[in-house]
Amino acid sequence: MPGTNWPTTRGVYAHPAGFVRRNGEGRHIAKSNSPSKSAVAKSPADEQAAGKLRVAKLLLQNKPELAKARLTELIDQFPDTAAAKEAAEVLRQLSD
Numbered sequence: 001m002p003g004t005n006w007p008t009t010r011g012v013y014a015h016p017a018g019f020v021r022r023n024g025e026g027r028h029i030a031k032s033n034s035p036s037k038s039a040v041a042k043s044p045a046d047e048q049a050a051g052k053l054r055v056a057k058l059l060l061q062n063k064p065e066l067a068k069a070r071l072t073e074l075i076d077q078f079p080d081t082a083a084a085k086e087a088a089e090v091l092r093q094l095s096d
Contacts, residue, residue, distance in 0.1 A: 048073055049083035057085065060094075068094065 042050075052074045059067035071087040078084050 021032040045078055046081050046083070049078035049081040052078075053087055056088070060090075064094070 052070060056067045056070040056074065063082060068091065071091050074087045075084045075091075
């Protein structure tokens with residue numbers, strides 16, 4: 001915002017109430033720093049499993065065999081997570 005001391009990077013201002021950015025019409029839109037009410041606290045195991053799933057999905061493009069091994073490891077290490085269920089579905093689709 002012109003006339004303020006807030007740090008800016010490409011139209012995004014670090015505002016005390018949250019981040020503020022300019023939309024296409026030059027107006028400022030505040031974005032809250034707080035998580036949404038629908039966000040559920042994830043356990044460390046859920047977060048680790050989700051990270052491993054993201055890596056395995058990236059590996060599918062260039063190294064499918066390594067990706068399959070990573071998906072299998074994820075299912076073995078974190079069997080009760082949503083990521084493990086998704087990994088099992090990805091493996092099932094690959095085998096079809």
